[in-house]
Amino acid sequence: MAKDGAAYICQSCGAVHAKWSGQCSACNAWNTLVEEVQSRPPGALAPARGAKARGLAFETLQSEHAQPPRMLTGVAEFDRVCGGGFAPGSAILLSGDPGVGKSTLLLQVCASAAARGARCAYISGEEAVEQVRGRAARMGLAQSPVKLAAETSLRDILDGLKREPFDLVVIDSIQTLWSDMHEAGPGSVTQVRAAAGELVRLAKRRGVTVILVGHVTKDGSIAGPRVIEHMVDAVFSFEGERGYPFRILRAAKNRFGAADEIGVFEMSDAGLREVVNPSALFLNDGGQRSAGAAVFAGVEGSRPVLVEFQALVAPSAYGTPRRAVVGWDSGRLAMVLAVLEARCGLGFGARDVYLNVAGGLRISEPAADLAAAAALASSALDTPLPQDCVVFGEISLSGDVRPVGRMEGRMKEAAKLGFGRALGPAAAMDNAPIPVTGVRRLAEAVERIGAAAWP
Ligand code: TYD
Ligand code: MG
Numbered sequence: 202m203a204k205d206g207a208a209y210i211c212q213s214c215g216a217v218h219a220k221w222s223g224q225c226s227a228c229n230a231w232n233t234l235v236e237e238v239q240s241r242p243p244g245a246l247a248p249a250r251g252a253k254a255r256g257l258a259f260e261t262l263q264s265e266h267a268q269p270p271r272m273l274t275g276v277a278e279f280d281r282v283c284g285g286g287f288a289p290g291s292a293i294l295l296s297g298d299p300g301v302g303k304s305t306l307l308l309q310v311c312a313s314a315a316a317r318g319a320r321c322a323y324i325s326g327e328e329a330v331e332q333v334r335g336r337a338a339r340m341g342l343a344q345s346p347v348k349l350a351a352e353t354s355l356r357d358i359l360d361g362l363k364r365e366p367f368d369l370v371v372i373d374s375i376q377t378l379w380s381d382m383h384e385a386g387p388g389s390v391t392q393v394r395a396a397a398g399e400l401v402r403l404a405k406r407r408g409v410t411v412i413l414v415g416h417v418t419k420d421g422s423i424a425g426p427r428v429i430e431h432m433v434d435a436v437f438s439f440e441g442e443r444g445y446p447f448r449i450l451r452a453a454k455n456r457f458g459a460a461d462e463i464g465v466f467e468m469s470d471a472g473l474r475e476v477v478n479p480s481a482l483f484l485n486d487g488g489q490r491s492a493g494a495a496v497f498a499g500v501e502g503s504r505p506v507l508v509e510f511q512a513l514v515a516p517s518a519y520g521t522p523r524r525a526v527v528g529w530d531s532g533r534l535a536m537v538l539a540v541l542e543a544r545c546g547l548g549f550g551a552r553d554v555y556l557n558v559a560g561g562l563r564i565s566e567p568a569a570d571l572a573a574a575a576a577l578a579s580s581a582l583d584t585p586l587p588q589d590c591v592v593f594g595e596i597s598l599s600g601d602v603r604p605v606g607r608m609e610g611r612m613k614e615a616a617k618l619g620f621g622r623a624l625g626p627a628a629a630m631d632n633a634p635i636p637v638t639g640v641r642r643l644a645e646a647v648e649r650i651g652a653a654a655w656p
Contacts, residue, residue, distance in 0.1 A: 209234040210390045212418075215428035237385040271457075272368060272410065275313040278466060278475045279306070281503075282437060282450050284458015287369065287410040291457060292401040294375075296415040296426035297439035302448055302468055303414050304328070306439060307371045308337060309472050310412075312345035319368040321346075326353040326377030340472035353387070355380040355396045359403060367409050372400060374414040375429065390428050397429040430454065441468070442528075442561030447482065448473060449562065452502075462502030480507040480618055483560035490588055493580030497572035498591040498611035498623065499564060505607070505614035507591065509559040510569070512576035517553045528558025529573060530565065537574050537596060544600030545647040547581050568605035570596035574643055575624060575650060582651045589621040590655075600643045604628035612637070622655070 209218040212235055216227035224231050271286035280286045283293075297303050304325070311321040325333055330351045337343050348367075352358050355378050362370060372378065376388045378396040385391035397413060404411040413433065415426025430436050436454040441447060450464035465476040476482055484496065484507055493512045498505065510529075517523065526534045534556055541547045556573060558564050571594035579586055586592070593611055595603040604626040612623055612634040620635065624646060627639030638656065640646045649655065 207236055207238050210237045212390055213425050213427060215390050215394070235389060237389050237391045238383075269408070272314065272319060273317065274310050274319075274369075275317050276310050276475065277477075278464030279310055279450065282452050282455075282458075282462045282464040283435070284452075284455055284462070288434070288457040289368070289410060290405050290408040291410050291435065292397075292404045292433040293410070293412045293435045293437060294397075294415055294426055294429060294433045295412055295437045295439060296417055298417050301439050301441050302466075302473060303439050304333075304373050305336065305340070305468075305472055306448075306450070306466070307373060307412060307414065308333065308342065308347070309340065311347045311369065311371055312337070312340075312342040314369055315345050315347045320348075320366060321369045321371075322348045322350065322362070322365075322367045323371045323373070324350045324352055324358060325373045326351070327374060339470075342472075353377050353379060355399060359399055362403060362407075362409070366407075369410045369412070370400075370404075371412045372414065374416055375400075375426070376416055376418075393428060394432075397432050401432050440563070445561035447476070447561050459502060463504070479504070480614060483508040483562055484618070490585060492583050492585045493576055495572045495576040495579060495586055496591045496615075496620070497564070497569050498593045498615050499566055499569060500607050500611060501562075505610045506562075507614060507618060507620075508562050508564065510572045510576040511557045511559055512573070512580040513553075513555040514549065514577060514581040515553050515555075517551055522549070522551060523553040523555075525554075526556045528561070528563050529556060529569065533567075533570070534573065536598070537570055537577065540596055540598060540600050540643060541574060541577060541581075541647070544642070545578070545644045547578060547647065549581070552581075566605075567595040568593050570594065571602055571625065571643070571646065575646060578647045578650045582647075584650055584653050586624070586650060587622060587655050589619070590624055591615040591620050591622075592624045594624075594626040594640075596643055602626045602640050602643055602646065609634065624649075 209221050211225040211233045213230040213233045214228035216225055221234050225233050269289045271288055273280050273286040295303055311323050315321045330349050333349055375393055375397055379387035379392050380395050383391050383395050400411050418425050434456040438451050438453055440449045446468045448466040448468055452460050452462045454460055465479040466473040467476050495510045497508050497510055499508055538549050572592040575592045593605055595605050616634045623635055623637045625637050627641045630637055
């Protein structure tokens with residue numbers, strides 16, 4: 202039995218358990234239960250005897266006050282992901298792996314917003330002021346009027362923020378803060394929740410935009426950002442593949458904008474550079490596409506993005522052939538392979554299959570099915586697709602090719618980048634921006650690829 206007031210809290214999902222066990226029964230993570238002493242915020246759960254409720258004062262949906270204007274930071278890729286700049290008083294969680302560039306991005310956002318007249322504070326619990334200064338100097342931001350502090354005590358931070366008005370406050374990171382109101386150690390679920398709760402309340406009360414940095418952690422030694430996702434208005438993740446300079450800012454939840462928007466950056470010696478035209482970046486340069494390559498006309502958030510799918514189908518040296526995929530869902534690959542086998546007569550049984558999305562982007566749209574299938578078929582049949590062809594369409598288990606959303610936008614982007622034709626669903630597309638080879642069944646597409654028969 203746990204001690205009085207103590208409980209075992211999963212550091213990954215925040216579920217509370219009465220007993221310790223090796224695996225959290227709520228999120229199935231292993232070794233994440235840590236004993237924490239539960240302290241009750243004064244008066245939160247135990248109202249005084251005889252305390253009277255005050256009733257509810259209902260309001261209407263209309264307001265006499267105009268919505269406060271959004272605050273643009275001037276980092277256009279960031280502003281777009283926010284849904285057109287910050288809504289004052291909002292709380293944002295920015296999560297990402299250690300080293301992906303969260304501190305770099307936020308320092309840049311602060312400096313850019315400060316240059317437009319916003320009062321910005323950057324509070325680091327991980328680095329000393331000198332270290333942040335050093336980074337700012339490297340990024341050419343040393344003259345920026347951003348106010349810096351290195352502090353981990355929640356009490357001191359809240360007090361400091363009450364003394365001075367700010368428009369934007371960055372807390373880097375939420376896992377380093379600790380409050381003396383709670384006995385649990387820094388980085389524990391109890392501490393992270395308490396600190397996030399206080400900071401979100403401060404944001405709402407004083408109209409400050411607060412950005413909390415949260416490290417994604419693989420083990421349960423410190424609480425993951427998931428435990429505070431429901432408290433904040435927006436959750437952004439900053440992602441990047443190791444070995445690629447590209448970084449993607451993705452909105453996973455946003456109360457003030459679209460939730461699937463992305464911003465694209467490139468890490469350079471002097472900080473992050475905004476990538477205005479991501480298609481040019483994700484396409485394998487040189488223009489020469491060999492067998493096994495297919496350009497997918499995708500849509501990420503509000504923007505069409507072209508990316509290259511690369512497949513290699515090769516005889517397997519082992520009893521169990523390999524299936525490896527980077528940048529796409531492995532379950533989806535298994536499905537497309539099964540449809541290619543069952544409906545199109547292509548055999549992958551004794552062959553290794555590798556599928557890669559070029560440039561380090563992760564694709565999750567079902568519209569990419571046909572592009573992946575085209576790349577796989579092209580490699581299996583050793584016939585390249587036409588150089589100027591983009592591909593899009595969803596594949597069903599019966600082998601049908603289904604229409605997808607925003608077909609015109611996809612083709613417009615392709616036309617802009619010099620592509621002259623598309624392979625896609627045979628849905629009615631009058632006046633398409635580029636000629637479409639429409640297919641109803643995946644088998645038709647495979648036949649065309651094998652025969653290299655293109656109009
Ligand atoms: P950082 O912002 O410290 O990551 P996080 O806060 O997410 O842990 O960035 C760390 C990496 O970025 C580090 O490996 C060095 C690299 N970097 C550059 O390549 N160029 C730069 O201008 C800066 C500031 C960092
Ligand atoms: Mg950092």
